[in-house]
Amino acid sequence: xxxxxxxxxxxxxxxxxxxxxxxxxxGNIQGLSTDAPEKTGFSDAVKQMFNQVNATQQKSQAxxxxxxxxxxxxxxxxxxxxxxxSLSFEATLQVRNKVLxxxxxxxxxxV
Numbered sequence: 001x002x003x004x005x006x007x008x009x010x011x012x013x014x015x016x017x018x019x020x021x022x023x024x025x026x027g028n029i030q031g032l033s034t035d036a037p038e039k040t041g042f043s044d045a046v047k048q049m050f051n052q053v054n055a056t057q058q059k060s061q062a063x064x065x066x067x068x069x070x071x072x073x074x075x076x077x078x079x080x081x082x083x084x085x086s087l088s089f090e091a092t093l094q095v096r097n098k099v100l101x102x103x104x105x106x107x108x109x110x111v
Contacts, residue, residue, distance in 0.1 A: 049095075053088045060085035 040048075060081040067078045 049092065053092050056081075056088045057085045 060078075063073055063078050063081045067073045067075065
């Protein structure tokens, strides 16, 4: 088995495979644009999350008001919208609590 794996033909085939993959990887690297992607920070991610939660809550409120006005909106859609809104708010609240707890832990660390 070892003799078969170390035969000259197998080694040459493996080297050819490595060369092929290497040239493909080099081609992929050259094909990348030089424009660096815009980096977003933690605060930007948090703002985006808050905006998404706010949009979900506004959509839920709009659906509820439309249902109350008598528009043709199924009650199940209204209830699902309210649940999504509630769930996204609760998740955001839990993330906030975890971040505050981590901040407090860091501030209480002895230096």
